[in-house]
Amino acid sequence: YNEVLARLRASGGAEISPAFQDALWAHFHRLPARYALDVNTERAEDVVTHQRLLEEARDPARRPALSVRVVQVSRIIDGDMDDSCDHEMDMVASSHLPNQMVHPPPAFGSSSNLEALALEANESDVGSTNNDDDNSVHLVSRPMHEIAFASTDKPKLLSQLTCLLGELGLDIQEAHAFSTIDGYSLDVFVVTGWRLVGTKQLKEKIMEKFRSVEAQACTVSSASSPSLEGLQGGESRPTSTSVQIPSDGADVWEIDLKLLKFGNKVASGSNGDLYRGSYCIQDVAIKVVRPERISADMYRDFAQEVYIMRKVRHRNVVQFIGACTRQPNLYIITGRSQWG
Known part of the structure; x- marks a missing residue:
């Protein structure tokens, strides 16, 4: 300054x-x-x-x-x-x-x-x-x-x-x-x-x-997905137990929680935390949305982030591995190459 x-x-x-x-x-x-x-x-x-x-x-x-x-x-x-x-x-x-x-x-x-x-x-x-x-x-x-x-x-x-x-x-x-x-x-x-x-x-x-x-x-x-229809009405929680991500059938991104291992926390934000971890023995970064921060807007943002990351393949963007959309566990898993 x-x-x-x-x-x-x-x-x-x-x-x-x-x-x-x-x-x-x-x-x-x-x-x-x-x-x-x-x-x-x-x-x-x-x-x-x-x-x-x-x-x-x-x-x-x-x-x-x-x-x-x-x-x-x-x-x-x-x-x-x-x-x-x-x-x-x-x-x-x-x-x-x-x-x-x-x-x-x-x-x-x-x-x-x-x-x-x-x-x-x-x-x-x-x-x-x-x-x-x-x-x-x-x-x-x-x-x-x-x-x-x-x-x-x-x-x-x-x-x-x-x-x-x-x-x-x-x-x-x-x-x-x-x-x-x-x-x-x-x-x-x-x-x-x-x-x-x-x-x-x-x-x-x-x-x-x-x-x-x-x-x-x-x-x-605003797509006609069952879990997203109610969000337009101002509800604080969706009626479904899962966030429905728009899919074109090109890949499968829902992860198996049994294969996901958490390591130490490396960062925290206003809505969630970032952890080191592994998935199917691959080193990954795990972005976790805090349950208390989940709202209608947060569900929409989460769904859109997963939808976009599935489409991005660039050497300067971390690799998208998968996501967990079953509440209260909202996770986004990416490659950990940015940590060396």
């Missing part, structure tokens, strides 16, 4: 009012500590953008709040230096970086994954900071798009967004997802696969696709 505030003051913009300082303080404290640790504080304006998006998301007419921009991931390399010299080389060559960067870096810095992607850039993306000899230092860069969403926090949202981006032909290189303490979410993706000159068109396509997905979700939720 202090570093971002200092950078905003140093930028020479308008005077920062006490009300803005209070709002910035509240912004950091409504998000998990991981946000403050991961966000690139050298890009203080990105923090302000995230704050603005979350405020816009309070208005139902403006949800989801969306920001799309071109970002650039760069890595300074020298073919004659080994990995042990990377840090020293970065320190020496850092003075050349601003002159070579055409676009700003991502809001959450450049991870090793993104730096590796930059190294795959074409020759036209390589800028040399010194061509006098064979020991020249080069800046290898790769422009990409950063997409930031802010909306109400729902179990199905992240699956919807990753599926949406994939259907637009975008390849997700990195994703950062945060839930606020007051029921909103901030999801930031770094993607490739879209022409750089079409940022406005990309934003329009994302919003168009999102509205389409929302409309499909409403259609699925």
Whole structure:
């Protein structure tokens, strides 16, 4: 908070009012500590953008709040230096970086994954900071798009967004997802696969696709399934003992609880908990909806999340293993590759 505030003051913009300082303080404290640790504080304006998006998301007419921009991931390399010299080389060559960067870096810095992607850039993306000899230092860069969403926090949202981006032909290189303490979410993706000159068109396509997905979700939720019909009437519980997930007969996803083994709890959210575990000797992650949090809306969200996850197959999205829909046990089981 202090570093971002200092950078905003140093930028020479308008005077920062006490009300803005209070709002910035509240912004950091409504998000998990991981946000403050991961966000690139050298890009203080990105923090302000995230704050603005979350405020816009309070208005139902403006949800989801969306920001799309071109970002650039760069890595300074020298073919004659080994990995042990990377840090020293970065320190020496850092003075050349601003002159070579055409676009700003991502809001959450450049991870090793993104730096590796930059190294795959074409020759036209390589800028040399010194061509006098064979020991020249080069800046290898790769422009990409950063997409930031802010909306109400729902179990199905992240699956919807990753599926949406994939259907637009975008390849997700990195994703950062945060839930606020007051029921909103901030999801930031770094993607490739879209022409750089079409940022406005990309934003329009994302919003168009999102509205389409929302409309499909409403259609699925209002389907004539026996257990979902009563939910439209405001009942707090369904009349059936199972959540009926829309099925196209393509696969079988109901798990056998006898084969599911729980391990230790690794995370908790407002509506449920996440456990390590195993299913048929495969390491899995088990998302458990707390029985006391089950409501008509929660059943609809759970059904939609399972429906979407069954359809998603992408190397940057965890693998869907199955689900348990028999109350009071509402579980979603996914692969555990994200934990190594």
